[in-house]
Amino acid sequence: MSSTYYFAIVGTNDSPLYETELGVQRDESKYLNQFIVHAALDLVDDAQFMSTACYLKTIDRYNDWNVSAYVTPSNTRLMLLHETKADDAIRLFFTDCHELYLKTLLNPFYEPNTPIQSQAFDIKVNMLAKKYLF
Template identity: 80%
Template sequence: MSPTFYFAIVGTNDSPLYEAEFGVRRDENKHLNQFIAHAALDLVDDAQFMSNSCYLKTVDRYNEWNVSAYVTPSNVRLMLLHENKAEDSIKGFFTDCHELYLKTLLNPFYEPNAPIQAQAFDTKVQALARKYLL
């Protein structure tokens, strides 16, 4: 059984801009995953002032889930719920997803803090998940 990951990009107004699940799909946990990620936002906000890095590592734990976070300079939060996984691969995943998000921001048709619905973005995030997480 492969591990499960839940990834979310949360905008500056705490609204989700993008969500994805990787690995084994457990639909009954989708709302729980959203709840865990949203509950960890306050801890991310506290942790970002204690670190000089965008990558905050594990900021919260819930049962078997770890919540890792990455905060962009514009205060957009990248959140990953995962079971035990190597921190280096998670950092690489976040770094590449941040670069992908920046390329989306450069698109003149993308409205900042709007949900990201581009199929190309989703395909690239899925490829990054296969490369770093699965």
């Protein structure tokens, strides 16, 4: 059975900067995935002050789904909706996605806190997902 993951990068003003479904694509669950992840943002805000680490592990659960979070020093949140319990793999995925996001921020043509619409970014996120999550 292949797993489905929903990955989102949420900016400092709680707007989605990037989102994608990784694995099996299911159109009927797209909006539910968005809702679950964005509903967990308040829990991320609470959890980030209880830890000094960027990776906050699983911060919320919805039925069989877990929401894991990673908060950058600039308060950008990387969120992953998943069914698995592979904390080390998810932490490595977040760390590499954070590095990829930083490289995007360094691009002089990218306006901070605007949606990331780069096909190269999509490809690299999918490669990282295959490397760590599948």
